[in-house]
Amino acid sequence: MTPDRLRQIVTSKPASRYSFRDPERPVLRSPKGLSKVVVDLISEQKDEPAWMRRIRHEGLRHFLRLPLPPFGPDLSRLKFDELYFYLKPSERKAQTWDDVPPEIQRTFNRLQLPKYEQEFLAGVGAQYDSENIYHHVLPQLRKQGVIFSDVETAVRERPDLVKKYFGKLVPSSDNKFAALNTAVWSGGSFIYVPPHVHVELPLQAYFRINASRMGQFERTLIIADEGSFVHYVEGCSAPTYQASALHSAVVEVYAERSAHVRYTTLQNWSKNVYNLVTKRARAAANATVEWVDFNLGSGVTMKYPAVLLTGRGARADILSMAYAGKHQHQDAGARVLHLAPETSSVITSKSVSYGGGRTTFRGRLRVAPNAADCRSQISCQALILDRHSASDTFPTLEVDNASAVVAHEASVAKISDAQMFYAGTRGIPSKQAAALVVNGFFEPLIKELPMEYAVEMNRLIEMEMVGAVG
Amino acid sequence: MSTSLLNVRNLKVSVGGKAILFGVSLKIIPGELHVLMGPNGSGKSTLAKALAGDPAVHVTGGSARFAGKSLLTQAADVRARAGLFLSFQYPVGMPGLSLSHFLTAAVRERKWDESAVARELPPMLNFLQLPSDVFSRDVNEGLSGGEKKRSEIAQLGVLLPKLAVLDEPDSGLDVDALQALAKVIDRFHRQGMAMLLITHYSRLLKYLRPDAVHVMVGGKLVKSGGPHLAEEIEQRGYEPLLPPV
Ligand SMILES: Nc1ncnc2c1ncn2[C@@H]1O[C@H](COP(=O)(O)OP(=O)(O)O)[C@@H](O)[C@H]1O
Ligand SMILES: [Mg+2]
Numbered sequence: 001m002t003p004d005r006l007r008q009i010v011t012s013k014p015a016s017r018y019s020f021r022d023p024e025r026p027v028l029r030s031p032k033g034l035s036k037v038v039v040d041l042i043s044e045q046k047d048e049p050a051w052m053r054r055i056r057h058e059g060l061r062h063f064l065r066l067p068l069p070p071f072g073p074d075l076s077r078l079k080f081d082e083l084y085f086y087l088k089p090s091e092r093k094a095q096t097w098d099d100v101p102p103e104i105q106r107t108f109n110r111l112q113l114p115k116y117e118q119e120f121l122a123g124v125g126a127q128y129d130s131e132n133i134y135h136h137v138l139p140q141l142r143k144q145g146v147i148f149s150d151v152e153t154a155v156r157e158r159p160d161l162v163k164k165y166f167g168k169l170v171p172s173s174d175n176k177f178a179a180l181n182t183a184v185w186s187g188g189s190f191i192y193v194p195p196h197v198h199v200e201l202p203l204q205a206y207f208r209i210n211a212s213r214m215g216q217f218e219r220t221l222i223i224a225d226e227g228s229f230v231h232y233v234e235g236c237s238a239p240t241y242q243a244s245a246l247h248s249a250v251v252e253v254y255a256e257r258s259a260h261v262r263y264t265t266l267q268n269w270s271k272n273v274y275n276l277v278t279k280r281a282r283a284a285a286n287a288t289v290e291w292v293d294f295n296l297g298s299g300v301t302m303k304y305p306a307v308l309l310t311g312r313g314a315r316a317d318i319l320s321m322a323y324a325g326k327h328q329h330q331d332a333g334a335r336v337l338h339l340a341p342e343t344s345s346v347i348t349s350k351s352v353s354y355g356g357g358r359t360t361f362r363g364r365l366r367v368a369p370n371a372a373d374c375r376s377q378i379s380c381q382a383l384i385l386d387r388h389s390a391s392d393t394f395p396t397l398e399v400d401n402a403s404a405v406v407a408h409e410a411s412v413a414k415i416s417d418a419q420m421f422y423a424g425t426r427g428i429p430s431k432q433a434a435a436l437v438v439n440g441f442f443e444p445l446i447k448e449l450p451m452e453y454a455v456e457m458n459r460l461i462e463m464e465m466v467g468a469v470g
Numbered sequence: 471m472s473t474s475l476l477n478v479r480n481l482k483v484s485v486g487g488k489a490i491l492f493g494v495s496l497k498i499i500p501g502e503l504h505v506l507m508g509p510n511g512s513g514k515s516t517l518a519k520a521l522a523g524d525p526a527v528h529v530t531g532g533s534a535r536f537a538g539k540s541l542l543t544q545a546a547d548v549r550a551r552a553g554l555f556l557s558f559q560y561p562v563g564m565p566g567l568s569l570s571h572f573l574t575a576a577v578r579e580r581k582w583d584e585s586a587v588a589r590e591l592p593p594m595l596n597f598l599q600l601p602s603d604v605f606s607r608d609v610n611e612g613l614s615g616g617e618k619k620r621s622e623i624a625q626l627g628v629l630l631p632k633l634a635v636l637d638e639p640d641s642g643l644d645v646d647a648l649q650a651l652a653k654v655i656d657r658f659h660r661q662g663m664a665m666l667l668i669t670h671y672s673r674l675l676k677y678l679r680p681d682a683v684h685v686m687v688g689g690k691l692v693k694s695g696g697p698h699l700a701e702e703i704e705q706r707g708y709e710p711l712l713p714p715v
Contacts, residue, residue, distance in 0.1 A: 417525065417563045424546030425522045425556045426576040426629065437573050440608075442567030 017086065019270055020110065022103045024211045026129065027242055030086040032213075036060060037395075039183050042086045045106045046152050046186075049159070059172040059182025066176040072360070073300045073329040078274050083215045083301045085184045087129040093150075096133050104128050113206050114453060122201035123148040128208050129217055130186040137203070139266070145194040148203050151219045154190035161192060165221055169252040169280045177276045177302075181217045181250040188218030188249065193228040193259075202231040202264075202450060207237035209273070220251040224259035224287075231262040233453070237297070240270040247273055253281035255289050257311065262290040266370055266453060268460065269297040271327055277303040283313030285340070292448060295322045295330045296460055304362055306335035309343035309371075316345040321445050322400035323438075323461065324357030333362035333394075336376065338404070344375040348417070352444055354385035380410040383441050385434055413441075435461065461465050475500045475537060475633055475664050476521075482519045482531035484523045492689040493532065498633065498666065501703040503659045505675060505700060508669045508686035509708045514668045515559050517686070518635045521557040521666075523549045532641055538630060553632030557622035557639055559668075564609035569621065572609050573628050587628055594624040598650050616642035623654055626663070652677030655693045672704040685711055 014199065020048040028045065030038045039060050040093040043053045068075050094100045097114050106113060108126055117124045123137030141148070147158065154162050172182035191206045209216050224230050238245060247269060255261045261281065269275050275298035282290040291305035307316035322330035351359035359382060367374050382391035393410050415437055423433035438461055446454045476498040483491045490513050498504055503581050508514050519535065520527045523546035537552050563573060573587045592649070595604050598620040610618050620641045626634055628636040637657070639646055656678055659665060669675070675683075675697065684701040685708070692711050693699065703711075 151474075166544035413565065416562070419564055421519075421524050421526075421546055422558070422562050422564070423572075425550050425554075426572070426625070427547050427579045428572075428575050429545070429579070431548045432575060432579065435566055436572065437564065440564075440568070440571065443566070457620075 017133040018111070018237040018268060018438045019240045022107055022196040022210050025103070026087045026089055026211065027091055028086075028088040029084055032084060033081040033275060034060075034063070034083075034085050034180075034184065038085050040103045042184055042186060045086070046155075049153060051163070053174070054182050055167060055187075055369065059179045059184075062172045063176060063180035063183055066173075068176055071363070072302050072331045075274065078244060078246065082243065083213050084211065085215045085217070086186060087211050087214060088136075089128045090131070090133055090276045091212070093132055094104060095136055097134065098111075100126075100134050104133055104306065106212070107208060108134070108206065109317055111206060112422065113204075116204065120201055120450065120452060121204050122199055123203040125150065125189050125205040127187045127205065127212055127216075128210070128264055129211055129216065132187045141199060144197050146197060146199060147192040148427045149190050149192065150192045151188050151221060154221070158192070161223060162190075162221070165223055165252065165254055167252075169254070169282055170250050170278050175278060177230045177248045178250050178278045181219060181248050183276070184215070184217050185219035185250070186217055188220045189222070189234075190220075191222040191230060191232060193224045195225040196227040198229040199231070202233045204235065205303065207234065207236040207247075209236075209247065209269070211241045212241045212244060215246040215248070217251050220249065222251075222253045222261060222263070224253075224255050224261045227258045228256075229260045231264065232414065233264045233266070233450075235266045235268070237268045238270045238273055241272050243272065244299075245273045247275045247277070249277045251277070251279040253279075253289060255283045255287035258286045259284070260288045262292065264292040264449065264453070266457065267295045267297055267301065268292075271297065271299045273298045275301040275303065277301075279303065279305040280308070281306065281316075282308045282310055283314035283316060286313040287311060288315040288317070290317040290319070291334070292319045293321065293332065294445075294457065295320075295332055298330075298387070299327055300329050300331070302331045302363070304333040304335050305347070306337070308339060309345065310339050312340045312342050314340060314343045316343075318345070318347045319445055320347075320349040320361070321350040321361045321442060322361075324351070324353045324359045326355040326357060327450045329358045329360070329361040333360075333364070335364040336366070338365075338367040338371040338374040338376070341370070341372040342374065343371060345377070347376070348382075348445070349380045350442060351382045351386065351391055352379075352441060353389035353391050354434070356388040358389065362392070362396075363392075364396045365406065366398045367401050367404045367406070370403050372403045374401065374404045376404070378406070378408045381441075382412045383438065384412060384414050385438075416431055461467065473499055473503045474535075476534070476666075477552040478521070478532070478534040480532040481520065481529070481534060483516060484528050484530050485516060485526060485703045489530070490689050494686075494689070494691055496684065499666050501659070501662045501664050503665045503667065503678060505680045505683045506666060506686060507670065507683065507700065507703060509712075510670075513689040514686055515637055518556055518666070518668060521635060522546055522554060524527075533599065542675075547579070550631075555626065555629055555631035555634045557619070557626075557636040559637040559641075561610045561618045561622055563611040563650065565611055568606050568704055569609050570605050573625060573643070576629060591624060591628045594627040594654070598624055598654065599647055600624065614642070615689065618648060619643065620647065620651065623651060626658055628652070631663065633666065634658070635666045635668070637668045638670060639667070640669055640671065648674060649677065663680065672700040675700045687711055688713065
């Protein structure tokens with residue numbers, strides 16, 4: 001594409017319908033920066049047992065000790081001292097939308113969450129800054145023993161499960177941001193699905209940052225017991241501010257024997273957000289874990305959903321889609337560890353960069369010596385729309401069992417001037433042509449989404465590419 | 471003259487700093503079928519691209535009007551929506567974009583009824599002896615050279631231009647496919663579509679009734695005439711028309 005056409009596309013970016021902001025009226029806000037005082041304040045607000053406070057303190061210790069990641073995007077402009085680590089939006093959590101404070105209710109109405117809930121969701125959690133302000137799950141699921149709450153509630157009501165699973169896949173010493181989250185976590189989702197229960201409709205959580213200089217640190221813990229099924233969807237957005245915001249979540253997913261968990265993320269943070277997330281799942285024998293990860297927003301994302309295949313016949317399926325425009329670096333990827341025989345994995349990555357944006361794919365595959373007869377298929381496709389943009393791929397394969405069958409392919413495509421001209425001769429302007437190509441490129445992945453999200457996704461891409469105000 | 475659909479006057483263009491066309495004039499009345507012949511490298515495709523608005527082709531002189539408007543400053547997509555169509559000699563592929571999606575977008579840009587694609591495209595593909603799944607396959611991907619050409623022509627049925635510039639649509643076709651192509655061209659011509667048909671060979675012309683034949687050599691139209699000119703070239707080649715060396 002010529003620089004002129006490119007500039008057109010970039011400068012015509014819409015004020016997206018996600019970027020509105022409410023006045024900030026928190027009932028409580030921690031002082032700026034991170035300290036033991038702030039950690040204790042959060043813990044007190046939640047009236048936590050001592051064992052959880054100890055876990056937080058340990059997280060803080062690791063956070064102060066650990067360096068920033070030695071690889072990946074530039075994080076030097078992320079100033080921890082400038083951030084608010086806890087911001088409580090309202091006094092209580094509602095179970096009906098009518099009980100949610102009107103301003104916040106309006107926000108989620110604009111994001112269409114109540115509408116989606118009525119139409120096709122089995123349960124919804126809504127987080128606004130640091131706290132869940134709404135949580136609801138269909139009564140029949142509750143009767144079947146399905147739990148869908150925030151983690152605070154689980155700490156109170158199911159300490160047995162929290163103690164058994166919290167921080168076991170992602171210990172606070174894992175990396176600086178996992179440590180940070182462990183110290184100041186607030187909100188997020190806790191899901192428990194009892195043996196052989198199939199939750200047919202998705203459970204969704206929506207994370208909204210409203211305040212400026214906010215740090216959001218939700219914690220998510222999903223336990224799918226033997227033979228169960230659950231599809232969890234998370235969406236997120238934030239208004240655009242000058243100052244940086246930080247979103248740093250930790251997600252742990254446990255798929256027990258023959259269970260099936262599908263985890264879908266539609267990441268649409270505003271471009272001032274650093275999105276530094278640790279996601280890890282463990283699949284027991286014959287269990288399946290799917291990560292479906294769509295990264296459209298944020299200024300910097302670092303996220304490499306992982307699956308540990310620990311039981312014979314376990315499966316991992318990771319779909320990673322990234323879209324990076326001006327001032328965006330999507331450093332995404334996937335990690336799969338084959339730790340048991342006859343396990344299989346499929347890793348698919350598709351990324352688009354344009355207008356100076358940058359995508360990076362880090363894929364790591366490891367087959368342990370005892371893991372015989374494993375199969376893995378990795379495919380990585382990048383689309384670069386102009387010469388100001390870039391894409392890198394860093395695959396790491398460590399195969400220590402000779403019986404493994406590993407297929408790996410990678411490709412990089414560009415939209416050429418000839419293709420733009422071709423579309424022009426059919427009456428299609430270059431911006432629309434680029435949007436068409438990008439949509440076509442992502443289509444096979446977007447088809448994997450529930451209808452409503454697929455429509456949403458296509459519209460988001462179209463908005464980004466064409467600048468039609470939504 | 472206001473009756474002409476296309477009026478090109480003394481057009482000079484260069485590509486990559488190299489002059490290719492040295493003053494081409496051409497007038498096409500609505501509904502006329504013009505044939506453009508000429509040896510390889512004489513500038514036929516360059517003329518076609520210049521008319522369609524290829525940014526790689528730089529106009530260095532002359533003028534052109536199409537459908538009552540000055541043509542050469544318009545972007546390619548504007549020209550296309552004004553009714554100008556180009557079937558490429560070497561069509562590029564559009565990976566990840568199906569022909570039906572692509573044409574639906576083209577129709578949408580014209581604010582026409584999008585159902586035209588599903589209605590008009592399959593019979594065109596069928597008539598041109600293309601596999602029916604070309605409809606949902608990516609544009610010009612996984613097709614042979616001849617199939618691509620026919621897929622280009624099939625798009626005429628949806629986009630219904632006022633003037634179709636067809637750049638060697640006949641190359642790579644067997645006799646059956648050639649006849650089908652000729653029928654399609656003839657049908658649109660009889661329905662009133664004007665055409666500028668670029669071809670090397672007169673074999674396609676046996677089935678058509680052109681209004682004029684032009685011969686391009688070295689970036690100039692060296693001769694224009696009736697259908698008999700094509701026959702002459704068939705018999706004697708371009709040699710008598712080439713400048714003396
Ligand atoms: N991209 C280009 N850069 C430089 N010269 C070109 C380019 N494309 C075509 N040409 C030259 O322009 C002349 C005309 O080419 P073309 O219009 O394709 O001829 P034709 O279609 O009659 O075979 C040829 O000499 C060819 O080498
Ligand atoms: Mg040519």
